Amino acid sequence: MDxxxxxRRSPEERADDLLTRLSLEEKVGLMFHTVIETGPEGTLLExxxxxxxxATSEVVLGRRMNHFNIHGLESAETAARWHNRLQELAEQTPHGIPVTVSTDPRHGGAQNAGTSWVTSxxxxxxxxxxxxxxxDPxxxxxxxxxxxxxxxxxxxxxxxxxxxxxATEPRWARQRECFGQDPELVAELVRAALAGLRGRDGEAAVQSTVKHFPGAGPQKDGEDAHFPYGRDQIYPGGRFEDHLLPFRVAIADGADAIMPYYGRPVGLTRDGEEIEAVGFGFNRQVLTGLLRGELGFDGVIVSDWELVNDNHVGDQVLPARAWGVEELTPAERMRRILEAWADQFGGEECTELLLDLVREGAIPEQRIDESARRLLLVKFRLGLFxxxxxxESxxxxxxGTEVSRRRGHEVQARSVVVLHDDGEVLPLRTSGGRLRIYAEGLPDEVVTTLGEPVADPADADVALLRLGAPFxxxxxxxxxSWFHQGDLEPTPGLAHRLARIRAACPLIVDIDLDRAAVLTTIAxxxxxxxxxxxVSAAAWxxxxxxxxxxxxRLPIELPRSxxxxxASHEDVPGGTxxxxxxxxxGLEIGPVPDHEG
Structure with a gap:
């Protein structure tokens, strides 16, 4: 064996040895991490x-890439089959570097092609x-x-x-991915998440990627930095350190990788030095000075997606999120990212651009070696080699075992927050299944577990409505279209429509809080x-x-107006x-009456 x-050797020894054997093309291939998709029935999409x-062969064999973010998956069996075929393909590369398959979150109910995938x-x-x-950690x-x-x-x-x-800015579209607004609680829950992903000795670990450094919550006016109008992160309340706290804890707890956000800091001064208003992925003061230097992070820094090139999908275009460096060429942007000391380009596969920079002498090969070693080290620690x-069988x-599905269902139900209970109508008494129910936003199969569906509130004993948060x-x-943005107030007529329903029968309403909402007219x-x-309809x-x-109990506040x-500051937890x-x-409800079983 080499x-x-x-x-039997340590991951460090193995990474150091392999690095000396790799061609420049192989080292550069390690530094790109892009989207991949499957073919039907677990085949490779060519x-x-x-x-x-x-095509899959182009990125694996042609570009020597071996980090891929998987999107849609058909089933567990076909996903496993596709994965094994992908690893077989990677064996054909000069040193057989195995592929690391990554994913955005998949264990919730929110579908967003840019942030999460529903996986049934x-x-x-x-x-x-x-x-x-x-x-609960x-x-x-x-x-x-x-x-x-x-x-x-x-x-x-x-x-x-x-x-x-x-989640300090109530309008921000990505609050559902956060644990809340309180810095200490979020830090504690991030630490717990890292422990679960790491697993115990002998268990297959999953690499963690803590994001979005140094905290993506304080977006100006609540707009998201995926988009040009949401590029600015601001700290009018002077609470930058609050947003940094969970990352400090994650680094101390051994986070494998960290992803900076797209946003650019505006008006941020730290230790008497003004931070340049360029996106965090390009920002040497933030990545080298703060993350690598002050915080001592020596793991992988992977940029968020498409900082180098515009993203063309069908007839739609999303400009490269090169906020503050829009005037630079793709090659110049790539160089800025490397000089800021990131290791990997998210959402990109333009390996030839980096190869040209090295061959022209604009980027020393030693700089490539440093990032390649970090990326190899994670693969060795995961046991992929x-x-x-x-x-597959x-x-x-x-x-998705019955035990884990039931546990997820139970936790969904427990996580519901009772905001208001006028007259203590909860828990709902189903009268042995004889309740007549007018419902909106609930499937019939759930309604029939509670009683008899009716089409008119006037014929109902109770009305059950599930609504999305306004956007x-x-x-x-x-x-x-996937990002719920803008004001938090419901449409003007909703309260009047709900009042008419309530005039006919008692009304119970649920709001799916993927972000905060102004419910002053609704309550x-x-x-x-x-x-x-x-939360699923059945769990609710x-x-x-x-x-x-x-x-x-609410992990974020719900503003009054x-x-x-x-009038609030985007960076201040609980600032309205x-x-x-x-x-x-959060209110408690009484026990289930005995006769309800």
């Missing part, structure tokens, strides 16, 4: 996909904001252990999570009001009937004046 093939840019064959849990509502570690187990069974060995951002394959039985739809740029016209975080039904009593939101429901709010 030293890098010897599992053409561009819906989002992926090239995995167990489904609340969104991280719902886990924050339960504020042991539960978060259990959730992350389940994620690790199910990922590893189908060959996914890197999570593009956990999110360590603070020793056995990258998975058991066992995948379906190991993923303003946008669809001018690629991905924009007075509901007999009971709940907030949930990616068991929560409001007390079968699984809801225990959630948009005026209060606009006199919120309708403060962070930590």
């Amino acid at each position: 030293p890098f093939e010897d599992p 053409r561009p996909g819906a989002i992926s840019k090239s 064959f995995f167990s489904l849990w609340p969104e991280p904001l719902g886990l924050g509502a339960l504020a 042991e539960l978060v570690e259990e959730w992350a252990e389940t994620v690790r187990r199910e990922y590893a069974a189908v060959g996914i060995r890197a999570g593009l999570h956990p999110v360590a951002d603070l 020793d056995d990258p394959y998975v058991d 066992a995948a379906a039985a190991e993923v 303003q739809p946008r669809d001018d740029l690629f991905l924009e 007075p016209v509901c007999d009971a009001l709940t907030g949930s975080f990616g 039904a068991e929560a409001i009937t007390g079968v699984i009593p809801p225990q959630g 948009m005026a209060a939101v606009r 004046e006199d919120p309708l429901y403060p962070c930590g709010h």
Whole structure:
């Protein structure tokens, strides 16, 4: 055996040995991490996909790439089959470097091609904001252990999570991915998530990627930095250190990788030095000075997606998120990213651009070696060089087991927050299934577990409505339609429509809080009001009937008005004046009556 093939040696020894054997093309290939898609029935896709840019053989064999972010998956068995075929293809490269397959979160109910994937064959849990509502580190570690187990069974060995951002700006579109707004609680839950992904000795670990450094929450006016109008991160309340705290804890706890966000800091001064207003992925003061230097992080820094080139998908275009360096060429942007000391280009496959920079002398090969070594080291620590394959025949039985599905369902129900209960209508008494129910946003199969569906509130004993949090739809740029942005107030007529329903029968309303909402006009016209975080209809039904009593407490505040939101500071946790429901709010409901069973 060559030293890098010897599992008796340390990961450091093996990485050092292999690095000396790699060609420049192989080292450069390690530094790109892009989207990949599967073919039907677990085959390799040998053409561009819906989002992926090239055929699988082109990126693996032609470009020597071996880090890929997987999107849609058909089933556990086909995912495992595809993964093994991908690893077989990688064996054909000069040194057989195994592929690291990564994913955005998959264990919640939110679908967004830029941030998360609903995966029906995995167990489904609340969104991280719902886990924050339960504020239980042991539960978060259990959730992350389940994620690790199910990922590893189908060959996914890197999570593009956990999110360590603070949900301090009520309008921001990515709050559901956060654990909440409180810095210390978020830090504690991130630590628990890292422990679960790491696993115990002898278990297949999943690489963690903590994001989005140094905290993506304080977006100006709540806009998201995926888009040109949301490029600015601001700290008018002077709370930069609050946003940094969860990352400090994650680094101390051994985070494998960290991803900076797209945003650029505006008006940020630290230790008397003004931080340049360029995106964090390009920002040497933030990545080299703060992350590498002050915080001592020596793991992998992977940029967020498409900082170098514009992203063309069909007839839509999303400009490169080169905020503050828009005037630079792609090659100049790439050089800025490397000089800031990132190791990997997210969402890019332009290996020839980096090869040219090295061959022209603009980037020394020693700089490439430093990043390549970090990336190899993670692969060795994961054990991928020793056995990258998975058991295809066992995948379906190991993923989404009855035990993990039931546990995820139970936690979903527990995470529901009772915001308002006028007259103590909760828990809902189903009268032995004889209740007549008018429903919106609930499937019939769930309604029939509670009673008899009716089409008119006038014929109902109770009305059950599940609504999404308000947002303003946008669809001018690629991905924009997936992000719920804009004001937090519901449409003007909603309160009047709800009041008419309530005039006919008692009304229970649930708001799916993928971000904060202004519910000031809604609460007075509901007999009971709940907030949930990616909770299934069946789990919500068991929560409001007390079968699984809801225990959630708001992990974010719900503002009283948009005026209060606009007057608040984006970086301050709990910064709106006199919120309708403060962070930590949540009511208890009584036990299930005996006759309900």
